[in-house]
Amino acid sequence: MIASKLFITLGASLSVNAFSLYEPGTDKDVTKACDKAMAADIDCDREVISFLNGGWYGSLDSEALTDAVCTKACSRSLQDYVANVSEDCDEDKARGGLRIWTGWNATCLKDTKTGRYCNDIIADFTDVGEDEELPHDELCHPCYVKRLEMYKPSPYALNIKWHEEQLELVHKKCSSSTTTESAAPTSSKGESSGAETTAEASEASQTANSEEESVSSTGTPVQTMSSEPTVSSASNAAANFGQGELFGSRALMLLLSMNLFFM
Template identity: 40%
Template sequence: MVALQHLVTLLSLCLGARATFKIYKADDLESYNVGDACVKALSADIACHQHTRSFMQPRYRGSLENVTLTDQICTGTCSASLRSWFNTVVDACADEDFGDGVPQRYGGYIWNGWNETCVKDPKTKKYCNDIIDEFTELKDGEEMPRDELCHICYRRRLAIMQSSSYSIYDHFYQSRLEKVYKTCGGSGPTEIPPPPKVEKPEEYCLTNKYYTTNEGDTCDSIARANPGVAGVYLYMGNQELIGDCRNLPAGLKLCLPTTCPIYVVKPGDTCWSIERSLKVIEDTVEDYNSWINVDCTNLQKATDFYGKPICIGPFGAGTRSASSDAVAKTPLKFSSANGPAVVLMEPPEKAEVADGTTLSCGLWHTIKEGESCADICKAHEICDEDVMYEVNPTLSRNNDECTKGLVPGEALCIAPIAGWNTTYESTGPAQEL
């Protein structure tokens, strides 16, 4: 029996080492107007374990909790194949028009995911993700123990993320890496890598009205200085330029959004108190500000960031500030029909995000036992268009198949933020350390 188990393990390792998959099939590329060399490069086999294909979505790569599987993934053959695929596609598709996408992005995500998964402790030769998985579970406000913060695996894991435009390295991980260097010694780059780049689109502004920022400007100050401008929509229309609404560098050329009747939120205001003071019908505030959550608990916090002027009437309905005069109400949905959400929300703490689901999400739904896709669609009014399935690619558009695929406890995105599906061209993925 032991011999048979040993044989099965060896067979599994051999099959994993020889496994191949494609990111694209040649037939799937017929809709793109690209040359034969680019098609050949994109549809080439990748000599990696099939599980590696799941790295196509950017996310934090934790322990696989299976050393045998990790060994099958972390082979030199796979690393070389990913490198070859990426570099070949970059060269072969350099002059091709791939729409608004980037030909090598999925390969870049996979290659970076491989690097994050396969980094090892140089002393014990254990996978770093397995070691980090055993770190102390911290409660809110607790600091990491020094021996864990300064562990070589924690440092290397963050450094690998920092080195790639295809990772989710952001201000949070930057602060962690800076703390590692400050506390434990050593040095290295900590800057957030530039996002993958695309050709600069032709400048377009719906209103054809611009504002150039001055030192000390904020989204709030700009909105207050321009009648009818809501701070959140100023940000939404200029997300590629605005990093922090509260600290804008001078010299930014911002497109001013379409104007609307404005209300300036005051400390202590709630959606209900605003509606009562303006004598408008219930839910008016939420209807014209889809970024406000159902119970309006994020009103003050969000406007602290985006600016206190908010819309209290439809776009184009005048620029005067709202008073006690009644404001017309147009029914809107917090769904795909009303456009993306604005405020990024973290996934539910106790739920695992469904495989491939975007993390650029403003509202989450945790699947309940016995729930159907029709129930989710009805609850959130998101299935009239394809957004539900685009942001949650594991879901089938067939309701019965969709319901069969639901996993209780998993989280689905039901309101993506603006720009969730924007793709970019990269300077290259992380290299092995």
């Protein structure tokens, strides 16, 4: 696969936070339609650029920042971007947009009973040891179950065994009625962002995380959980091992700060 240059540039045509992942004319091997699609502005808070790292998408540690990320405008913009790039370009060109889209949905998943973001709920889970289980109400919490079901580790992730064991445990000990009913992505103002149903989310997430990305213009991929042997807490252990999915994650963030990276 030919490497593609992705430039993070400010966008002026949309909101103050809009940005572009690609500088027009950079890739001479793509069609004009593809070049235009890849260079389109994404109308989201620039925090979503961090989602390009993949792996575990944890709490942003700020409800105000999460609200700024989880807007209907951002949801629609990301869906349009991925759909257009997938239609006008080779399949691999949509990978960056799909990764951001996956991270957006993991970040914006909410518990409909409390209105809290699922990441914040999971971050408050009980610390457990290597051979210990989470308390039943946490293990079977809709947010935790939904994220486990939607997350598909890459073949190189360090958390594959842990993920399989957690899924098996959840399916064994939790009733099916708790798995999907009260976890769903929403916009920051409680508005559904169009096609954000949990069933579609699971299907699209599997596509995005398998590294065989094909666009689902109405799906809502959600990526999650990474952890393995010593689980200091569900979210902290997940974060530690999720970093193993992308080699050189820290290097990637350094490059992003220079507004340049290579896919």
